[in-house]
Amino acid sequence: MPGCGSVYIVGAGPGDPELITVKGLRLIEQADVVVYDRLVPRELLDHTKPGAELVYAGKKPGAHAMTQEEINRLLLKKACEGKTVVRLHGGDPYVFGRGEEECIYLRSHGVECEVVPGVTSAIAGAAYAGIPVTSRGLASSFAVATGKEAPGKPRRMVRYADIMKSVDTLVVLMGVGTLEKIVEEMLEGGIDPDLPVAVVENASTPRQRVVTGRLRDIAEKARRAGIQPPAVIVFGPTVKLRERLWKLS
Ligand code: SAH
Numbered sequence: 199m200p201g202c203g204s205v206y207i208v209g210a211g212p213g214d215p216e217l218i219t220v221k222g223l224r225l226i227e228q229a230d231v232v233v234y235d236r237l238v239p240r241e242l243l244d245h246t247k248p249g250a251e252l253v254y255a256g257k258k259p260g261a262h263a264m265t266q267e268e269i270n271r272l273l274l275k276k277a278c279e280g281k282t283v284v285r286l287h288g289g290d291p292y293v294f295g296r297g298e299e300e301c302i303y304l305r306s307h308g309v310e311c312e313v314v315p316g317v318t319s320a321i322a323g324a325a326y327a328g329i330p331v332t333s334r335g336l337a338s339s340f341a342v343a344t345g346k347e348a349p350g351k352p353r354r355m356v357r358y359a360d361i362m363k364s365v366d367t368l369v370v371l372m373g374v375g376t377l378e379k380i381v382e383e384m385l386e387g388g389i390d391p392d393l394p395v396a397v398v399e400n401a402s403t404p405r406q407r408v409v410t411g412r413l414r415d416i417a418e419k420a421r422r423a424g425i426q427p428p429a430v431i432v433f434g435p436t437v438k439l440r441e442r443l444w445k446l447s
Contacts, residue, residue: 199308209316214402215241230281237288290318323401323430328444337366345373359387367434394437
């Protein structure tokens, strides 16, 4: 739309503020408005120029600061005031971030929108615990799934046991609250109870904690450790490599 500014849908990385891309950081420095998520490292906001407007659009389970529709409209409004807008997402904007919905909405209203990918917690969260998602001879495929499907969906789309039978490594995001159910479903579906599993809380931050176990005991171990979101759950044989890679990574 003539007169409107651009919106950049930027991935902030998993938690360590240094894990943003050079391009993402440059755009933060230039932005007139930054609309940011709950999981975005706050240190990144120190890079905004004086007078830049910072808007928190975080969503917490059960407590939304703004609805997605409100975020979409805000991005459009700010862009159409002629401003350069950065929409900052935790991790990568297109991995369970709804960045694509924002971009589609803006484009449908004639506003320029560009995505700047970020380092996703799905891969970096595992890596920071010393777990590669692939490894020669051990894992040649991986998948990323949500532990929590959108409420009101007519039928389940994620079948954990089926996925686990098809790929070597499965990373589940947003799965802390449903870990027990996921494990139960995998065991009922015939997955080996000895499958190595790791839960990585607050990955890549000074508050990172890791719990490891087997499919049969991981839910209990995570519960006893009091694991809270955000955490990634990694299922697969490469979890064993942690013994040799952790602290070196
Ligand atoms: N777009 C994000 C994911 C958003 S969904 C990305 O690419 O990383 C939010 C989920 O991401 C959380 O529930 C958690 O499962 C995971 N997550 C994000 N940051 C994390 C972190 N620092 N440590 C562990 N998990 C994290």
